[in-house]
Amino acid sequence: MDRNREEKIKEVVSKYRNIPYKHNGRSLRGLDCLGLIIFFYKEFGIDISYKDRKYSKQWYKEDSGVYLRELLKVGSAVEFDNLQTLDLVYFELLPDVVTHSGVMVNEHQFIHILQKRNVEVSSFNRFWRKKFAGARRLI
DSSP: OOHHHHHHHHHHHHHHTTOBBOTTOEETTEEOHHHHHHHHHHTTTOOOGGGOOOOOTTHHHHOTTHHHHHHTTSSEEEOGGGOOTTOEEEEOSBTTBOOEEEEESSSSEEEEOOTTSBOEEEEOOHHHHHHEEEEEEOO
16 A cells, blocks of 8 residues: 555544544534445545435334445445455444444554444454455445
8 A cells, every 4th residue: 555545544544533423423523334434435535425315223123234235336345355445344233234334444454433432443353353244345
């Protein structure tokens, strides 16, 4: 990865880190995981805001596949062993339901936000590897 991109990623991570969770949040005052990936990719000239929609708090009970269907419309599929920086990663935090996403910030870590938490960077530890459901390459 070139040095300019690496520096840009650090700058963007720093900008978004610690923003609080807000359901359907789309501002620097509060984000959800979809809001975070929309904002993050926009920093790199990629507009995925057309995938944006308002989700009810119980969306996964109403239509458990809606989030995954939208994620599958961007980029191309990537296997876990081929993950690269800036790949979009998504997870099944509920059984058989993709409910969470983030963006790889290096080969082993991703930026994301969980309910009742702030934007953070996490490593692909055993928990996240087990919950990994897929990835998309947009860049």
